[in-house]
Amino acid sequence: MKKPKLLIIVLFQNLVDEEPYYARNPAPPLPGILLAGMTPPIVEVEVLHEMVRPIDYNNDADFIAISFMDYLSPHAYQVAERFRIMGKTVIGGGKFASTHPDNVQPHFDSILVGEAQSIWPQMVQDMVKGKLKKRYEAGLSPSLDNIPPPRYDLVEKKYFTPIVTEATRGCPHSCTYCQLNIVRTPHRKRPIQDVICDLKNTKGLPWYKKKTVMLLDNNLGGDIKYAKDLLKEIAKLKFWGIGTQFSIECLRDDEFVDALSNANCRMAFLGMESLNEESLRDVQKKQNKVEEYKEYFDKLNRKGILTFSGLMFALDKDTKAYYDSLPEKLDEVGCSVILPSISIPLYGTPLYFKAKSEGRLIDGDLSHFEGDHVLFKHKHLTEDEIYEAYRSVNKIFYSWINIFKRWLRFLYKQSKQESVQQFILKMLITTVIYFKLSIFQRHHAQKRVFSRVKSRRKEMITNAKSKFYENPITV
Template sequence: MGKPKLQIIVLFQNLGDKQTYYARDPAPPLSGILIAGLTPPIVEVELLHEMVRPIDYNTDADFIALSFMDFCAPHAYEVAKKFRKLGKIVVAGGKYPSTFPNEVIPHMDSVVIGEAEPVWVQVVEDMVKGKLKKVYKAPFAPPLDNIPPPRYDLVEPDYAVPVVTEATRGCKYTCSFCQLTIQSVPYRCRPIEDVIQDLTATSQLPFHKRKMAMLYDNNLGGDRGYAKELLKEIAKLKLWGLGTQFSFDCLHDDEFVDLLSKASCGMTFIGLESLSEPSLLSVHKRQNRVAEYQELFEKLKQRRILTFTGLMLALDEDTPAYYQNLPANLNKIDPSTILLSIAIPIPGTPFHKTAESEGRIFDKDLSHYEGDHLVFTPKRVSPNDVFKAFRKINRIFYSWKNILKRWWRFILGYSGEDDILNLVFRTLFISYIYFKLSIFQRDHAKQKVYPRFDSD
């Protein structure tokens, strides 16, 4: 008899079978491959990302492990119900089950609360022995040493950049909408050699997929000294491209930005959230300064690093005049790509608590908490102002004319010195990333599910 089989499913759908959407994101989420890497070899492991393909209920897997974000929780309960009816054992873990275990436990055979690393081997062993407990509670903020490399070999070929990992967990800031504020955990760094081991555990991938990687930290620059040492080691790997995430204030540190460039960083995600100072203050994002956006983004452009920028609408101090001027102001700051969303009052965050106490949350259907629906009453703009601004900004920012203009400005903004071969290669490579990201965001924005009452 073969080994029992565990299928890990990273859920993505949230609006029911009739409104499925496959995102075709260039890189997979980390959770599934991380759990696969932790799983002991007493079971065979399969991985399915619902972002790129539908769930197969005919799987011969004995056990199902579900990983999901808040907005997928109602979908997770449906999926678990179907699998349990088919006789499968279903386990769930991740941030939402850890924050609201009492809500999730009735839907699953077992729930892992907290960071899975210290308990996952036990969960799998108990599962195989038929002795699964209802709840496994991991110690609070465990050390991040000796985490095995993610299983990149299990990632679907749809993903252009399968090599994703993280070097740190946590963030020192307390933006009121951020999921990290639900339960504050200390900022922790992984041993640098472990991160390098992850980035090089890629022998089963095609050559070109080994040369690109993403670090999914919430804030890579939370401990700048650590980040610099890590970037020096990554530089030795001679990657073609590295993606990172860090808070805006890190851009003040020229050495950090230089080291990003030396580590072949070609794209970085930065949560600007707003171009309005009052709106930033309303969500306690004090580390961002609107007046510095243009100048500090220029530093990245000069080093040929693309900016992927989170922007939220419906923040408490947003006004119709702010939305009116936003496309032109964005053009001045010149981010390479934007991820526009409607603010989400994630349950458990200070933002949610305030909106709830003011009686402003009118939609409690969690499946709408993905950034494409408005679920609360904004303070100074109407819902229609928000939807109109959402469409208008996406339409203008992602018009082909503007995509090409930004690309040209980006190419001209480079001030480094390269030999001609390297210059041509980097230009082609970064252009590939830029167009891939822009087209993905353009299509994603177009296909978003808008609320019913959007009338424009």
Template sequence: MSRPKLQIIVLFQNLGEGRPYYAHSPAPPLSGALVAGLTPPLVEVELLHEMIRPIDYATDADFIALSFMDFCYPHACEVARKFRKLGKTVIAGGRYASTFPREVIPHMDVTVVGEAEKVWPRVVEDLVRGKAGKVYEAPFGAPLDGIPPPRYDLVEPQFAVPIVTEATRGCKYRCSFCQLTVQNVPYRTRPIPDVIRDLTATAGLPLHKRKMAMLLDNNLGGDMDYAKALLREIAKLKLWGLGAQFSFDCLHDDEFVELLVRARCGMAFLGLESLNEPSLASVHKNQNKVHEYKELFDKLKRKGILTFTGMMLGLDEDTPEYLESIPRKLDEIDPSSVLLSISIPIPGTPFHKTVEEEGRIVDRDLSHYEGDHLVFRPRIVTAAQVFDAFRKINRHFYSVKSILKRWWRLVAAQTWRGDPASRLFHTAMISAVFLKLSIFQRDHAEKRVYASAAAGAEGAEANRAPVPP
């Protein structure tokens, strides 16, 4: 007898199904492959990343599991409504469903609150028995041992780097805009052998995909002894390239940086957020020191590690003078690539609480809380100034001339080590990632952010899916 089918859909596009915008990161998020890995063999599993392909409403799946971030919640409700109308059972999980279950529950058949690991196998058993409950709550901050490997075999071939995993969860910091501040989840580490097993659970993938991996931790460096021990083990895998995320202060530890190199780290994602000290202080990002940025970026460049750094505009202490100065300051500190976004008051965070209490929310359409829209009134600068700065920074930083100059600085800064063939390979790899990131950022700004600015910088008082109080 054939097994029932479960389709896991990781939502991403939120522009309405009539005008899809497919712009995918080289690596998928972990949630879909991980939930697939946790699924007992009672059901057949399919995985669909909406970043890559449209939702197939003609699927023969019996159960549809949706994973989504805050800004995809309105879209999730619409997708659930369509599938439920077709007689499918729809299950929701993920950060938003876990933070605002009361909002989500009425739109879904089943809602999973919290991390999937300890509850998902039971949910699937109950679904197959036809006895699923309405809500399942996972234990809070449970230990991370014994998590099975993600199902990389189900990840779409369009992702260049399907091997993604996490070694830790949580963060020791409490930046007021960060989703992690919504619940005070403790910083936890996974057993190192489990992480190594994930990085090698790659049977069936082509060789080049087995040799590249991303650690999607919020902050890999939250426990330095652990991070170093893990990197030593990863070094033994002789990967071709590794990506990792950690906070800026980790870069003061030279041994950590050296171990990143030995683990073949080619890209580091760092939350720079702002080049303005008062803005950093306003969001409690005190571990970032503007005067250290250049030195720390240079340190990574010398080691042949490309930096991809997140930066937000419109924070409460941003001034018109600061916004004007950003292109020049970026040239000085020279990060290889910048993910420029408009600050988002993510519902549930202290930052959201402040702007809400001060009556500064101007747009309550949650689908706009993705970093391309300005949904609140910053304290000092106007919406027009924020978008104007966005345009100027983006056009300057991602002009062909700037891209080429930065690429050369990245390549020329490396202290060469190892044999010529591996040096050449490493340089080709970081160059390819650098160019892809640069082109993507330029393109995304043009397609999404300029459009949102044109649609009305102050945002509409839309109430399609109001932000929960």
């Protein structure tokens, strides 16, 4: 007998209708394929990543599961409504559903609150029997032992790096804007052998897609000893390149840097966030010290590891003088690639409560919570000044001349410690990653920052008293 079909949709970066999937990443987000891996074989499963493929509403699935983040919630509700009108059963889940379930639940037949591993198999059983409850709660921090490997065989072919996983969840730090600080949970680690098992579960993938890996932890270095032990095991798998993400102070530990290098780490995403010490202190990012950045970036670059660094605008202690000096400061510290964004007061974070209590929230449209909008009134700067600084830094950093200059500087810093073949492979991989990231960020700046800043600003002023704040969320 034919099994019923479950379609898992991962909504992502559907920023504007006419351009739904320009945000092309080399690797997929983890939730869709992870959920597929946990799904009992009583249903057939398909995973659709909206980042690379539009939603086909005439698909043959009986059940739809939608995973989404905060800024995608208005879009998620529309997608769910369309499927529900067609008679399909629709389940919602993800970070926003887990932190604000009362707001999300009315839009779905059922929602999953929290981490799926302990509750999803039961939910699928109930779904097939037609006995779904309105809400399933997984508890705050269920065990991370024995999570089945993600279904890499279901990753869209367009992704160059289908092998993505995570070793840890949570973070020991308390940055006031971070989603992890809406509901704090302990930093937890998976058994190292489970992570290795994921990375080996590559049957059916073409050989060249088995060579690169992304570890999508919030902070791989939350327990530095664990991270080093894990990287030692990963090094044995001899990947051509891995990418990972960790808190910047981990780079004080030279053994950690060596472990990254030995595992062939080629790209590290770092929450640099600001080169303004006062702003860092203000958002409780105490682990970052601006005067250490240059040394850390140099350490990584010398080992052939590119840095991809978050950079936030509109932090309360920022000033016009700081923004004027920012392009030069970025050049001095030697970031390879930056991910600029305007700070987001995510609902329920300490940053949100602060802005709310001071009556400074000015835009409640959740679809604007993507990092390109000014959402709360700044203490010293006007919206125009913030948008102008955002535009100007993007423009200077991502000019072709600066992109090439940084690439040459990265090549120049290399200390050659391996065979000629290994060195050439390292340089090839880092060059591809560097230009892919830089060109994507340049494209983002052109599409989302330069041409849209003005129209978005007007739109924001019109919507200043949005319905959302007339009916604020209860957190």
